[in-house]
Amino acid sequence: MTPKIIHLAGSGTKAWAYSDVRLPDSLGFMSTCPNCNDARAQQIYGLRILVRSLVDNQPIEAYCAVCKEFWPITANERAELAWLLLTE
Numbered sequence: 001m002t003p004k005i006i007h008l009a010g011s012g013t014k015a016w017a018y019s020d021v022r023l024p025d026s027l028g029f030m031s032t033c034p035n036c037n038d039a040r041a042q043q044i045y046g047l048r049i050l051v052r053s054l055v056d057n058q059p060i061e062a063y064c065a066v067c068k069e070f071w072p073i074t075a076n077e078r079a080e081l082a083w084l085l086l087t088e
């Protein structure tokens, strides 16, 4: 399926979410494990799903390989992630 590029007159950079902007295939960020309190590097795949989760306010899970536990990242971490997406 070819992604549809929507051109909005005068919309400038605000149309990025709706156009076929080339996003990286994966993105790394840090999240602190609530169990061992250590910062864990997270690797996220499927950036469109990630963006959807951010926009729709769905929980985004992080994982600790030591504790083998998942947890939803905090609002601060979500904000950082959103920023990463825009600056990557």
Ligand SMILES: [Zn+2]
Residues within 6 Å of the ligand: 033, 034, 035, 036, 037, 038, 064, 065, 066, 067, 068
């Ligand atoms: Zn842990």
